[in-house]
Amino acid sequence: MRxxxxxxxxxxxxxxxxxxxxxxxxxxxxxxxxxxxxNLAEDITKVINQGRKIPGIGQDLMQKVKEILQTGTLQxxxxxxxxxxxxxxxxxxxxxxxxxxxxIIYEHYGVKDLDTLERLCLExxxxxxxxxxxxxxxNILKGIQLIKKGRERRPLGLILPLAExxxxxxxxxxxxxRIDIAGSVRRCRETVKDIDILICSSSPGQVMDxxxxxxxxxxxxxxxxxxxxxxxxxxxxVDLRVVEKDCYGAALxxxxxxxxxxxxxxxxxxxxxxKINEYGIFKGNKRIGGKEEEEVFKxxxxxxxxxxxxxxxxxxxxAMEGKLPQLVTMEEIKGDLHVHSKYSDGAGxxxxxxxxxxxxxxxxxxxxxxxxxxxVAGGLSIEDLKRKRQEIDAFxxxxxxxxxxxxxxxxxxxxGSLDYPDEVLKLMDFVVAAxxxxxxxxxxxxxxxxxxxxxxxxxxxxxxxTGRIIGEREAYxxxxxxxxxxxxxTGTCLEINAYYKRLDLNDTLSQAxxxxxxxxxxxxxxHILDQMEFLRLGVFVxxxxxxxxxxxxxxxxxxxxxxxxxxxxxxx
DNA sequence: GCCGTTTTCGGCCCGACTGTTTTCAGTCG
Numbered sequence: 001m002r003x004x005x006x007x008x009x010x011x012x013x014x015x016x017x018x019x020x021x022x023x024x025x026x027x028x029x030x031x032x033x034x035x036x037x038x039n040l041a042e043d044i045t046k047v048i049n050q051g052r053k054i055p056g057i058g059q060d061l062m063q064k065v066k067e068i069l070q071t072g073t074l075q076x077x078x079x080x081x082x083x084x085x086x087x088x089x090x091x092x093x094x095x096x097x098x099x100x101x102x103x104i105i106y107e108h109y110g111v112k113d114l115d116t117l118e119r120l121c122l123e124x125x126x127x128x129x130x131x132x133x134x135x136x137x138x139n140i141l142k143g144i145q146l147i148k149k150g151r152e153r154r155p156l157g158l159i160l161p162l163a164e165x166x167x168x169x170x171x172x173x174x175x176x177x178r179i180d181i182a183g184s185v186r187r188c189r190e191t192v193k194d195i196d197i198l199i200c201s202s203s204p205g206q207v208m209d210x211x212x213x214x215x216x217x218x219x220x221x222x223x224x225x226x227x228x229x230x231x232x233x234x235x236x237x238v239d240l241r242v243v244e245k246d247c248y249g250a251a252l253x254x255x256x257x258x259x260x261x262x263x264x265x266x267x268x269x270x271x272x273x274x275k276i277n278e279y280g281i282f283k284g285n286k287r288i289g290g291k292e293e294e295e296v297f298k299x300x301x302x303x304x305x306x307x308x309x310x311x312x313x314x315x316x317x318x319a320m321e322g323k324l325p326q327l328v329t330m331e332e333i334k335g336d337l338h339v340h341s342k343y344s345d346g347a348g349x350x351x352x353x354x355x356x357x358x359x360x361x362x363x364x365x366x367x368x369x370x371x372x373x374x375x376v377a378g379g380l381s382i383e384d385l386k387r388k389r390q391e392i393d394a395f396x397x398x399x400x401x402x403x404x405x406x407x408x409x410x411x412x413x414x415x416g417s418l419d420y421p422d423e424v425l426k427l428m429d430f431v432v433a434a435x436x437x438x439x440x441x442x443x444x445x446x447x448x449x450x451x452x453x454x455x456x457x458x459x460x461x462x463x464x465x466t467g468r469i470i471g472e473r474e475a476y477x478x479x480x481x482x483x484x485x486x487x488x489x490t491g492t493c494l495e496i497n498a499y500y501k502r503l504d505l506n507d508t509l510s511q512a513x514x515x516x517x518x519x520x521x522x523x524x525x526x527h528i529l530d531q532m533e534f535l536r537l538g539v540f541v542x543x544x545x546x547x548x549x550x551x552x553x554x555x556x557x558x559x560x561x562x563x564x565x566x567x568x569x570x571x572x
Numbered sequence: 573g574c575c576g577t578t579t580t581c582g583g584c585c586c587g588a589c590t591g592t593t594t595t596c597a598g599t600c601g
Binding site: 023024025026027028029030032033055056057058059060061095096097098099100101131132133135136139183194196221222223224225226227228229239241254255257259262263265266267269270271272273275276277278279 | 574
């Protein structure tokens with residue numbers, strides 16, 4: 001039973017209690033517990049066996065967690081399911097339909113699935129219900145169609161450019177004093193559900209006009225004086241808030257979230273006899289600040305907490321103790337440690353990759369092509385690899401402003417051996433080892449393959465360690481504890497793969513690995529030149545994983561990293 | 573159901589917009 005499975009049961013219980021009209025704080029307790037379980041970087045069974053506490057889980061919920069782990073379910077949950085049809089929960093998923101509306105529809109028509117509800121809407125049966133009229137019925141219909149189209153979270157790497165485009169248009173067409181992306185995009189979550197934008201302007205009406213008529217608008221959901229929401233033709237919701245200059249910082253805090261972080265901050269404020277909302281910091285009725293985000297934290301006697309950390313995963317406690325990390329920044333990154341070239345399945349020549357790296361502002365880039373057995377990806381023969389070595393050496397002799405590392409992404413074969421012999425690996429500046437086959441093997445087999453690879457002195461890092469692909473493929477089963485211990489013992493780095501669909505290791509696993517003293521390599525895994533710009537996504541993951549400059553070897557200069565990588569080879 | 577710098581009971585974050593109302597409930601973030 002995985003953490004996610006336990007969390008899912010608690011989320012469902014919360015939904016069902018909500019429909020029953022239970023105590024809202026009890027409902028919140030279940031959601032908070034679910035979220036905290038979801039965020040655990042370690043297996044919940046292990047955490048509980050060691051008697052460690054999980055925030056938001058008291059005596060009662062702890063008992064329930066244990067019951068789930070032992071029996072695979074929960075009696076209370078099973079009982080709730082007999083009271084509340086699971087189909088009713090699906091109604092809650094419709095945007096615009098909350099517990100109240102779902103309950104009314106269910107009571108009158110016993111609707112259990114979206115198709116039936118859609119038919120009833122089309123027959124105008126829903127608008128005959130108490131408190132529901134034509135407009136609401138139409139909105140429910142829209143919501144159903146939206147769900148059918150898929151309202152899943154989307155990768156940040158695809159959404160961020162859109163958010164930046166909207167900002168650029170608003171800046172161009174309206175008088176803008178300040179403007180920022182807020183919400184989960186600002187916190188750099190790996191996937192996002194919507195885009196939040198905060199703006200301060202001398203002409204709010206004009207801002208709303210421009211916003212609700214943006215070229216990508218498919219639908220205007222709401223248009224108010226301070227808040228408007230649109231849905232793009234692609235079905236993505238974008239919310240815009242206009243705020244006064246003096247509230248900007250407080251509003252930015254508020255709309256950046258996360259919700260869990262905000263709740264903690266507000267609770268903290270209450271204890272200090274203060275109140276914070278999106279309009280500022282208040283002592284009684286008197287506003288004592290809110291123009292800048294820093295003021296909000298300062299009022300709580302806290303240092304500034306970077307958006308990437310605002311998930312209520314311990315950042316407030318760390319801030320109180322003065323133990324916040326100095327997060328690694330994009331400016332500190334000197335190179336990319338995983339780019340494919342034309343030698344294998346990449347599209348760029350050595351020279352083109354170097355040129356692109358220079359444009360991005362890098363000092364060096366490691367070109368890591370696939371190894372010989374990965375035929376579908378144009379894996380290099382030993383002869384071709386040696387040719388590549390020569391070309392890169394020649395390039396480096398004639399270029400001072402950008403340096404190339406000759407690398408390989410060597411396959412970890414089914415028995416854990418590597419796809420090139422040591423005498424070939426030895427010729428490389430940088431070796432990142434990866435599993436590309438046998439995903440269906442057992443946890444023990446897969447774990448042992450990686451462990452064996454880490455024992456090879458020429459292997460510097462493990463590429464995309466868990467193999468997950470966002471929205472497409474689950475991580476393969478691994479004993480990550482064992483892997484972290486081994487990585488630490490052998491001095492092997494772990495990769496944060498920055499390709500927008502991978503982001504692997506992810507934030508919480510990176511944070512867990514850091515506790516073992518492991519160092520990280522960030523690589524874009526770019527197969528076309530433009531993908532090298534995903535580098536920042538890798539930095540976002542690192543920041544969300546609480547990593548500092550010293551944890552990420554991409555922050556080293558060319559001389560430093562060459563020395564670092566060389567040292568690893570001589571350990572044997 | 574959790575939790576403690578108003579601590580073992582009594583709190584628990586808070587405001588905008590919509591739609592259906594005629595002062596407010598529901599939903600959302």
